[in-house]
Amino acid sequence: MRALVIVIAVLALATVACAQETFIWFFGEGNGDFMDSPPTFTGAMDPGGDIVDGSWTIVIPDDGWPTDPVLRYQHIWDTFYAPNYTAGTPGYWKGYFDTSHGLPEMSSLDIIDDTNGGTMTGILTLEIQVEDTDNDGELDEGEFCAGSLSGLVIIIREGTGFYDGMCGTGNFFGTYTKACPTTYETWNFGMYLWLDDCSTPVENISWGAIKALYQ
Numbered sequence: 001m002r003a004l005v006i007v008i009a010v011l012a013l014a015t016v017a018c019a020q021e022t023f024i025w026f027f028g029e030g031n032g033d034f035m036d037s038p039p040t041f042t043g044a045m046d047p048g049g050d051i052v053d054g055s056w057t058i059v060i061p062d063d064g065w066p067t068d069p070v071l072r073y074q075h076i077w078d079t080f081y082a083p084n085y086t087a088g089t090p091g092y093w094k095g096y097f098d099t100s101h102g103l104p105e106m107s108s109l110d111i112i113d114d115t116n117g118g119t120m121t122g123i124l125t126l127e128i129q130v131e132d133t134d135n136d137g138e139l140d141e142g143e144f145c146a147g148s149l150s151g152l153v154i155i156i157r158e159g160t161g162f163y164d165g166m167c168g169t170g171n172f173f174g175t176y177t178k179a180c181p182t183t184y185e186t187w188n189f190g191m192y193l194w195l196d197d198c199s200t201p202v203e204n205i206s207w208g209a210i211k212a213l214y215q
């Protein structure tokens, strides 16, 4: 069944690809803190992309996470990172923040584009990689102060202005740094979005397929 859904989705996407597709990307820089409830990462756009003036905000749902900082930190580590260790040189842990790994719902994404004039809203998955720099299989002091992050994005059909009637998919890649031992962190990433006109019935089918792919 899932294979069939994917085949339909690919066909639908191919159909849409014949229609006009809009590619939009930007550099994001901002910060946030997993100790805040809910963890909210937000910032502006750096020069270089299609959006240079505006803002982005990612909110990670934290229902059920302890509020006590020590318990909260331990809960996040035990739930999202500790089960996902890969040995290597160096080894690494990958924190998967999505509904398949314990989040009650997908994280939300909001983008304000003051360059083209419009807004986008969506959901995303988030993967944060932490290196085990001394390869001992234990998280040591300093190992969590920098790492890489990435994820998949779905832009839902609730855009305004330039993005009115559009939906699509995308991804992002970047890094985070922390002034350890504080938990406040800075994110730098590039986000790449492929958007289609989802305002007509034909594209509604592909929108349904896109949603099915990510369920």
Ligand SMILES: [Ca+2]
Pocket (backbone or CB within 6 Å): 132, 133, 134, 135, 136, 137, 138, 139, 140, 143
């Ligand atoms: Ca280590």
